[in-house]
Amino acid sequence: xxxxxxxLWFLLTAVALLFVAVDTRNTSEPPVLKWGFVLLTxxxxxxxxxxxVLAAASHCPDCTNGTLLRAGGRCWDxxxxxxxxxx
Numbered sequence: 496x497x498x499x500x501x502x503l504w505f506l507l508t509a510v511a512l513l514f515v516a517v518d519t520r521n522t523s524e525p526p527v528l529k530w531g532f533v534l535l536t537x538x539x540x541x542x543x544x545x546x547x548v549l550a551a552a553s554h555c556p557d558c559t560n561g562t563l564l565r566a567g568g569r570c571w572d573x574x575x576x577x578x579x580x581x582x
Contacts, residue, residue: 511544
């Protein structure tokens with residue numbers, strides 16, 4: 496049982512690593528960030544690919560000017576988190 500789970504984890508990690516390695520070639524990020532995401536995905540597996548997809552704004556069709564609006568009009572981008580909340 497444990498061998499099957501480990502095999503599945505390694506297969507998912509390989510697919511996630513391949514996805515991140517291929518997709519970083521299409522981004523305009525500095526090479527250090529590209530290698531950083533590849534290494535992060537190699538170490539953490541699928542969770543690293545999930546973080547990569549969250550960090551890359553070009554993957555989201557609802558993004559406007561590099562920020563992702565969520566319910567209530569507040570942004571996911573770091574620039575918007577510092578704004579005061581008036582609720």
